[in-house]
Amino acid sequence: MADSRHRVVIVGGGFGGLYAAQHFRSEPVEVTLIDKRNFHLFQPLLYQVATGGLSPANIAAPLRAVLPDSGTSPCSSKVTDSFAAGYSGNERIPIYLLIVQPVS
Ligand SMILES: Cc1cc2nc3c(=O)[nH]c(=O)nc-3n(C[C@H](O)[C@H](O)[C@H](O)COP(=O)(O)OP(=O)(O)OC[C@H]3O[C@@H](n4cnc5c(N)ncnc54)[C@H](O)[C@@H]3O)c2cc1C
Numbered sequence: 001m002a003d004s005r006h007r008v009v010i011v012g013g014g015f016g017g018l019y020a021a022q023h024f025r026s027e028p029v030e031v032t033l034i035d036k037r038n039f040h041l042f043q044p045l046l047y048q049v050a051t052g053g054l055s056p057a058n059i060a061a062p063l064r065a066v067l068p069d070s071g072t073s074p075c076s077s078k079v080t081d082s083f084a085a086g087y088s089g090n091e092r093i094p095i096y097l098l099i100v101q102p103v104s
Contacts, residue, residue, distance in 0.1 A: 007029070007095055009032050009097070011099065021067060022070070024071075031072040033073070033075065038064075043059075
């Protein structure tokens with residue numbers, strides 16, 4: 001059965017995107033979070049990885065694990081323009097709200 005809730009699409013699974021997803025957690029909307037990577041990178045500890053104090057796995061967490069039971073569906077895809085976020089394959093997806101936060 002088709003989901004009749006409004007669809008919110010968030011581009012970017014960094015701090016900004018995750019906070020936005022958290023905001024919608026209790027709202028009656030369908031949230032899709034798109035990131036070119038399938039993991040969240042905790043950038044403040046990049047220096048520790050560069051200097052060998054931590055392994056890369058210590059600062060990367062799968063988006064599915066970061067967003068458990070949040071109602072947000074992570075989707076791994078590189079968005080090339082804001083209109084592309086409205087497509088899945090060749091199918092146009094109606095979007096109620098688009099949040100773009102792809103800094104890195
Ligand atoms: C080494 C380092 C140390 C830092 N230390 C601190 C600190 O101590 N305290 C502090 O407050 N801040 C710190 N920062 C800054 C902080 O990490 C950033 O301000 C924060 O990560 C920005 O969050 P964001 O969500 O805007 O972007 P990001 O965290 O960069 O997230 C952007 C996301 O968008 C995705 N993306 C990018 N382009 C596309 C695309 N075309 N399609 C799909 N997805 C895309 C990326 O994969 C990424 O997951 C540090 C940054 C660095 C690099």
